[in-house]
Each structure stands twice: as C-alpha cells, then as structure tokens.
Amino acid sequence: MVKNIAFIGDSESVKGFSAVGIDVLSCDEPEEASVVLKNAADKEMYAVIYITEELYEAAIREVNKLAEQTMPAVIPLPGARGNTGVGSRRLSLFVEKAVGSDILFKN
Amino acid sequence: MAIMNVNPTRMQMTKLKKQLQTARRGHKMLKDKRDELMRQFIDLLQENKKLRDKVEAELAQCSAAFTNASAVMSREALESSLMSSKQRTGLDVHSKNIMSVDVPVYSAVSESPDEADIFPYGFAFTSFELDDAVMSLNELLPDLIKLAEIEKSCELMSAEIEKTRRRVNSLEHVMIPRYEETIKYISMKLEENDRSSRTRLMKVKDMLLEKAHNYSEKTK
Numbered sequence: 001m002v003k004n005i006a007f008i009g010d011s012e013s014v015k016g017f018s019a020v021g022i023d024v025l026s027c028d029e030p031e032e033a034s035v036v037l038k039n040a041a042d043k044e045m046y047a048v049i050y051i052t053e054e055l056y057e058a059a060i061r062e063v064n065k066l067a068e069q070t071m072p073a074v075i076p077l078p079g080a081r082g083n084t085g086v087g088s089r090r091l092s093l094f095v096e097k098a099v100g101s102d103i104l105f106k107n
Numbered sequence: 108m109a110i111m112n113v114n115p116t117r118m119q120m121t122k123l124k125k126q127l128q129t130a131r132r133g134h135k136m137l138k139d140k141r142d143e144l145m146r147q148f149i150d151l152l153q154e155n156k157k158l159r160d161k162v163e164a165e166l167a168q169c170s171a172a173f174t175n176a177s178a179v180m181s182r183e184a185l186e187s188s189l190m191s192s193k194q195r196t197g198l199d200v201h202s203k204n205i206m207s208v209d210v211p212v213y214s215a216v217s218e219s220p221d222e223a224d225i226f227p228y229g230f231a232f233t234s235f236e237l238d239d240a241v242m243s244l245n246e247l248l249p250d251l252i253k254l255a256e257i258e259k260s261c262e263l264m265s266a267e268i269e270k271t272r273r274r275v276n277s278l279e280h281v282m283i284p285r286y287e288e289t290i291k292y293i294s295m296k297l298e299e300n301d302r303s304s305r306t307r308l309m310k311v312k313d314m315l316l317e318k319a320h321n322y323s324e325k326t327k
C-alpha cells in the first residue's frame with residue numbers, strides 16, 4: 001500500500017518540503033488548521049501528516065480524533081518560528097497516559 | 108465490597124468458582140501483557156526522544172539554510188524554483204504487531220530513481236545556498252519518516268497500555284474480590300442451612316422418643 005506524506009504549515013515553514021517530494025498544504029491562519037488537517041486526513045492518501053507546532057496546537061481537537069486511528073500519523077515539527085517544545089510535551093503525555101504519571105521526562 | 112445478587116445454592120457456587128478461575132487466569136495474562144507492553148513502550152520512547160531531539164536540531168539548521176538562501180535570492184525566484192517538484196516521495200505502509208497492537212512500518216519509495224531529481228530547478232539561476240538547503244532537507248527525510256513511525260507506535264501503544272491497565276485493575280480490585288466474597292457468602296449460607304436442618308432433626312428425634320417411651324430429657 002503506497003501512500004504519500006503531507007506537510008501542513010505556514011508558507012514560511014513549508015519552504016523546501018515540496019522539493020523533497022512531500023505534498024505541501026500551506027495554511028497561514030491557525031483557525032483554518034483543523035479544517036486543512038481534517039480534509040487531508042479524509043482523503044486517506046496520506047500515511048504521515050507533519051504539522052508545525054503552532055498549527056498542531058490550534059488543531060488539537062482534530063489531532064486527538066486522529067490519534068486512535070492507525071492512519072494517518074500526525075507528527076508536530078518545529079516550524080520556521082522556532083521550537084516551542086510541543087514535541088517533547090507530547091512524549092511526556094504518552095508516558096502520562098501509559099503509566100499514570102510522567103516518570104521519564106519530568107524535570 | 109458488595110456481593111452479587113445470586114441464590115445461595117451449591118450449583119451457583121460451582122458456577123461462580125469456575126468464573127473466578129477464569130477471571131484469575133485472565134488477570135494474570137492481562138498483567139503479563141501490560142508488563143511486556145510497558146517494557147517495549149519505554150524502550151521505544153527513549154529512542155523516540157533521541158530521534159526527536161536530533162530531527163528538531165537538524166530541522167532548525169535546514170530552516171536556517173533556507174533563510175540564507177532567501178537572503179541571496181529574491182523571494183519570487185526562490186518560490187518559483189521550489190514550486191514544481193520532480194520527485195514525489197511515497198510511503199510503503201506495512202503494519203507490525205507488537206503485543207496485539209498494530210503499529211505502522213513505513214518504507215520510503217521515491218518515484219524517480221535519480222538522486223539529482225530532488226532539485227526541482229535548473230542550477231543556472233539559483234544560488235548554491237539553496238542547493239545546500241534542499242540537500243540537507245533531503246538527508247533529513249529518512250529520519251523524519253522514522254520519527255513518524257516511532258512516534259505513531261508510541262501513541263498507539265500508550266493508548267493500549269492505558270486500556271490494558273484499566274482492565275487489569277478492574278479485575279484485580281473489583282471483579283475478583285466480588286467473586287471471592289460471593290463464594291464465601293454462599294458457602295456460609297450453606298453451612299448455616301446444614302446446621303439448622305441438623306438441629307431440627309435432633310429435635311424431631313427427641314419428640315419421637317418421648318412419644319414412644321414416655322421418656323423425657325427435660326425431666327432428668
């Protein structure tokens with residue numbers, strides 16, 4: 001089963017991703033992020049959807065809906081505006097869910 | 108702990124004992140499943156953390172490289188050179204079963220075999236900074252895909268562990284004690300019935316003896 005990869009981000013962050021063969025869905029308004037993500041997921045042609053951290057937070061409700069499905073994988077990445085720490089917080093969240101409290105990454 | 112609403116009969120007790128046995132066996136198996144899932148999850152998570160730190164650092168470098176490129180090229184030129192891509196990366200998706208959790212396995216397939224195809228533009232009008240930027244992003248791609256695979260696995264496994272943990276807890280703290288107490292209640296009730304019928308028989312025997320021989324224990 002061959003699927004594609006998508007990247008959702010603001011026009012500054014998506015630069016270059018189309019060159020390496022990733023479908024770029026640019027989205028400059030955080031309010032539209034969940035709609036863009038939902039449309040991308042509904043098409044069922046993407047196995048992995050990367051999304052910038054700002055838009056990830058904006059579309060968190062949609063992200064949580066997709067979390068239980070095997071497909072697609074929604075992965076937050078730092079955008080052009082720098083790292084906001086959403087990625088590592090997400091890992092802590094996994095530990096919290098599995099163990100009950102964050103025993104691994106707690107500082 | 109509340110006991111179940113059952114009739115205190117021997118048959119019911121046998122049934123409950125069987126159910127208790129099944130519950131105990133299920134509890135043991137689920138506990139084993141939880142422990143093994145947890146072990147694999149922790150391993151995977153540590154790998155995930157390392158990979159994410161690496162990818163985030165490299166992505167920042169890529170982003171800086173693109174900023175460099177946009178400094179020496181005009182915005183329009185940069186955008187138009189990246190507008191059309193020759194290459195499209197596909198993902199071959201398989202699934203792997205880790206303790207009954209289906210996790211995805213991705214392997215990248217690029218549609219054009221030529222490595223130079225990552226540059227969607229001719230080299231004549233673009234700066235070498237752009238080449239660098241695109242190349243570093245291309246080198247990052249396998250790690251990005253690996254990150255997606257591991258992180259999705261972690262996500263799915265954490266959900267499964269949560270579910271299993273709840274099942275284990277409900278068996279351990281609710282179901283099994285409830286069975287045990289109900290069985291105890293029934294066996295006590297049965298013993299009580301036994302005792303009461305025995306005393307009744309003794310009493311009846313006394314009464315019969317008294318009637319037959321005019322014999323009375325009370326007068327003694």
